[in-house]
Amino acid sequence: MSDAPLSPTLKELPKVSPDLKSELQDFNTEKLKNAETNEKNVLPTAEVVEQERVHHNLLKGVEGFDKDSMKHTETNEKNPLPDPEAIELEKGQQQLIAGIENFDAKSLKPTETQEKNPLPTKEVIEAEKSA
Template sequence: MSSCEMPPPPALKDLPRVAGDLKGELEGFKTSSLKNADTQEKIVLPSAEDVAAEKTEKALIEGIEHFDQTKLKHTETQERNVLPDKEVIQQEKGKQQLISGIENFDSSKLKHAETCEKNPLPTKEIIDQEKSA
């Protein structure tokens, strides 16, 4: 038997048997007694944009996976370490001296000072005199 030929149908004795009462019900069944029902499709197929996006993503991933490193050119990396000039060094030293001066300030070297008020506020009597005048 070739792959294109159909197998012979089973013999009548090999077919499954249906009970007599069930056979009667099946023969007397009327399709007009069925109710009409709307079919709702629950499987949503991807849109054309989804398929296109997936194809471009797949092409990108394949491009990365099968990248030929032999096509790359060799390059030499030149590292440049720019040193600061004198002006920048002097500014940085000045900042460091200022910070260390603040951090290491010795308050015991301060002299005691008396505060003199040179612009005293008017007393209540003077304010009352000005209001009555």
Template sequence: MATPALKDLPKVDVDLKSALESFSPTALKSASTEEKCLLPTAEDLIEERKHFDILKSVEDFDTSQLKKTDTVEKVVLPNEEDVKMEKVQQLVSGIEGFDSTKLRHTETNEKNPLPDKDAIQQEKSQHDFINGIEHFNRTSLKHAETQEKNPLPTKEVIDQEKAA
């Protein structure tokens, strides 16, 4: 590859160029490098090998060596009757242990939410009216002919009124 001509090189700022020319590598601080080994230790390898061996033994296990067993589940839960008796016992003990001296005396105001006789009579008459409409017997009606008593005027009568 040929060296580029001077005119083809990129232009560098004068300040940057003078800073680069006056740079001294002796002004740098010295630093020590430290190599870190990321390889696993012998203990890590032993742990990994143990874990691998356990997984391998589980995968290779022969289930035909197992014996058939019947499981017997023992449930020691109270039956429904015992639960009811316990609830009743708690209720009775709560009632017996109640301190009635903590109660305060109150006056009871009785209010009569029933309507008066007029309202009842009005509601009954309205109910009878609606009931009569719902259960009306249409067969008791007689046929009637409708007669038109207010006929519309003819064209001649309208023309006469316009002329008058």
């Protein structure tokens, strides 16, 4: 069976009331007011036309480009590897960081902190005041 919509039969069509039907049949088109149609067709400006022309020419140039006119070139891929000095320097930095991260604070000896902040004697204070 096709998927095209079927036209409704005469019985399936909506019924129009007899009053409306008689009004439509007796309608006089001369009673309508005369109106003039104003067609508004906005033309593009010169700038828009120029932009479209440039765009069209650009697309035309890309579509019609001849690949045969190009020269074949060899691509030189450069992947500079670090020199041995840079590798050794980076290994040294990684070992230093690993040593700091893995440092065991339990291996330190216990110590006592002694504050050494000698206060001046009375004689030194009096000597400074008199000076």
